């Protein structure tokens with residue numbers, strides 16, 4: 001952590017090895033080119049009053065310009081760096097005072113001294129980052145040569161410290177806001193992960209039930225009934241037993257893809273458990289749901305679940321279809337779907353049994 005005393009002692013070597021870090025430290029505060037703010041304007045005003053100076057500036061020394069966060073009496077927000085007195089001020093700790101610019105060889109030929117606004121007096125208190133980089137100054141200037149009293153010097157440095165305290169606070173606020181955003185994103189991500197089945201990425205049973213409850217509430221308030229399809233793979237145990245658990249998982253993944261392909265985007269698909277899946281079709285009649293289930297059977301019949309087996313593995317599934325209406329509870333509806341699925345299994349599998357219309 002460099003202190004200004006260890007930084008180069010003349011301006012010609014200004015592009016020192018610290019300059020890159022110094023500019024980075026300045027950039028971290030994200031203050032350059034921001035609008036005027038009353039907190040800084042008030043500090044500049046108070047500095048001007050206390051130091052009895054017509055000009056006062058919160059000045060940051062950028063790569064090739066000095067930029068004023070707040071200024072009184074200058075009427076510009078930035079100047080090129082080559083006319084900057086502050087760039088000299090930031091090379092030393094504490095206060096930098098030039099009692100008469102015309103008597104100082106560094107500034108006697110400065111166009112701001114020889115021409116308008118004919119600056120004759122300069123006093124700048126260092127604005128230093130928390131990690132020791134000089135960023136700029138809080139400075140006061142006058143049109144005539146003069147000095148500052150000890151009390152004025154103290155006040156100018158104290159006000160400069162307040163500028164930095166304010167910048168630090170703004171930085172901390174920004175970091176806090178970023179952290180809060182990160183936390184919210186993580187929380188959202190975790191909630192999403194908790195709601196999905198880890199193997200298939202589908203809604204898990206708990207969250208599917210929650211979604212069903214929401215739909216039922218809508219239906220009870222007048223939305224059209226939905227349909228529910230409970231689907232169970234046939235003889236899935238045989239897949240695991242003959243080809244292994246990993247192959248079984250791959251079949252479940254392929255089955256999930258086919259569900260996504262066969263049903264509409266507006267339909268909600270969940271993994272009810274093991275090799276049992278559930279689909280809710282909002283606003284669909286029983287006939288429409290039965291049609292969708294038949295389409296799914298056709299897709300299963302024509303799509304191999306595993307292609308690297310010889311012969312390729314095809315599977316079938318059984319399904320129960322019932323409607324989700326406002327006249328029955330969710331449990332009653334789920335029980336009905338389960339009974340219909342059981343009937344499909346009993347009737348020889350590879351079929352859909354639909355509730356009476």
Ligand SMILES: Nc1nc2c(ncn2[C@@H]2O[C@H](COP(=O)(O)OP(=O)(O)OP(=O)(O)O)[C@@H](O)[C@H]2O)c(=O)[nH]1
Pocket residue numbers: 199232233234235236237238240244245246247248249252273274275345349
């Ligand atoms: N690979 C794999 N297998 C699973 C998973 N979850 C459940 N199973 C298996 O699914 C099989 C279900 O077997 P059963 O309940 O007898 O049903 P089935 O063999 O499909 O027979 P039916 O439903 O009567 O047609 C069991 O072997 C479970 O171990 C899973 O996530 N991955």
